[in-house]
Amino acid sequence: MSSNLFKATVNQYLEDLPKPVQSKLYEAPATCLSIYRLLSPMAKFYIMSMIFNEKLVAVRDLNKWCKPSAKKLEFEALKRLESLHLIEYDARGTHIRLNSTFRKNFRDSLTGSQDPNAFGSVSTAVDKHAVDIAFLDSFATQKWESILHFMVGTEGTQPPSKSVLSLLRLGGLMEGHGGDRDDGDDASNITNTGFQFLLQDVNAQIWTLLLQYLNLTQELNMNPVDVLNFIFILGSLELGNSYSVSSLSETQISMLADLKDYGLVYQRTNSSSRFYPTRLATTLTSDSAALKTPAMAIQQAVDESEASSISSSANVQESVIIETNFKIYAYTNSPLEIAILNLFVQMKTRFANMVCGQITRESVRNALYNGITADQIIKFLETHAHPQMRALAQERLDKKVEFDASHNINTAGGAPQSKTNGAISQHRLEVLPPNVVDQIKLWQLELDRIQTFDGYLFKDFANQQEYEILSSYAIELGVLIWSDKLKRKFFVTKDGMSQVADFANRKLR
Structure with a gap:
C-alpha cells in the first residue's frame, strides 16, 4: 500500500539524519508521538514494552516475544529502531534500552505531563473571521487539486506558486523551466515519477513534497529541527481549532x-496572529484518510451525518465499473479524474457525467513505459470500484465460503470446520474481474522478462547440514531469492545479508 510506502520513505529520511539532529528532535513530545505513529506494529510493540521499564532488556527476551515465523519483522523493527537511535545496545550487545530523551518525552505525551504548548497553543481570543471545518476542507481541496490539475495539464489551470513548482521539479515530478517566469506561460512537463505520484494516496503525495521541502532547509538557511518539529506538531493538532x-x-x-x-x-493574511490546520495536516502521521479528492477513493459512500468531513468536490458520488471484456465506465465529470484514467485507459466516449473507455494492451504498455506499475493500476481500479461491484464480489465470496464449508462438513463425516481453516481462509475479495487483473499483470511481464536483484551469494559450505541451517534461516527471514540444494548455494537480498552472516557467526563458528 502506498500508506506503507510513504511511511517507509519518511522513516528512511529520519534514519539518514545525523545522530545529534535525531536527539534534538526527541526533545519535542509531539515529534516523539508522530515518529511512534510512523513505526511498524512490531516496532511499536517494542517501544510500548520498554517505555515504562527503566531496566535493560535482554536481547534473548526480545526473541521470545515473537513467533519464529516473525523473524523478518523482528529484524526489520530492531534495525529501524537502532537506525533512529531509539534503542541503545550495551557494550556486549546482549541488552538494550530505550533512548532516555525519547522515553521521557514520549511518556510525557502519553500521560499528559508535557508542556502545555507542546502540541500547539490554542488561540483563546475571539476570531472575527472564524472558519469552520467545511471551509477548511474546501480550501485544502482547492489548493491541492490545483497542483494535480497543473501536473496533468488541465486546460485553464493556473500554475501554482513558485515554491510549489520548485518542489515539483526538485522531486523529479515535473521537468522544464516553469516557475522561473512570471508570464504564466509554463513549459513544465510531467515525468515518469510524476505519473506514479498521481496514483498515490493524498498522504503519500503530501509527504513527497514535504521531504523535498526538508531537503531545501539548508539552502534556505532554515533550522531542520524546527521544520521537522512543526510538521510533526501539525499532525497532532485538532481540526477546526485556531492556533496562535x-x-x-x-x-x-x-x-x-x-x-x-x-x-x-489556512491563514487569512500573512500577518494574521492565528492559523488553522486543515485535514491534510492533521492526518500527516495517522492512518486516517486525508481529503477526498476526485483522484482518491471515489467509490466511498457519502455519509450525510458526517458532512463536515466531506470536501466540496465529493458532492456527487463518482464510481468506476470494469467489465470482463475490459470495457470501463467512469461516472465522473472531473477533468482531473478523466486525465488520470487516460494514463492507462483508451478513452472512447465522453458524456455529461460519464466517460467510456477500453483497457488495452497498448494503453497499459504506455502506462508501464511511463513508470506506472501493474499493481498500481490494479490498486487504483480497486479503490475506485463502484459499490455494486464490491457488493457482487462479496456475494461471490460468501457463496465460495459457504460451498467450501458444506464440502468440508460432508467429507469430514459431518464434523464442521472453522471458516478460518483450510482453503476457506485463502479466499479473498475479488472486486475486479480476475481475467482483467491477470491480463494487466501479464502485459507487465512482457516487459519484465529479466529481473535483477542486489544481494549476496553464499557458497562453499562445509557440509549439507550447514547449508540447510542457513538457507532455512534465510527463508524464515524472507530474504532468500534463489537456492540450489545440490550445489549448496543460495542468494539473499542486500538487506538480509548482515542478518544471515550474524546468525552464521553465532551458530556455526
Missing part, C-alpha cells in the same frame, strides 16, 4: 506561507 502564531519560532512562522500554498494550513 506567537508560540512559533521564526523558522516556523516563515513556513506558514509555504504550507498555505500546499493547503496544509
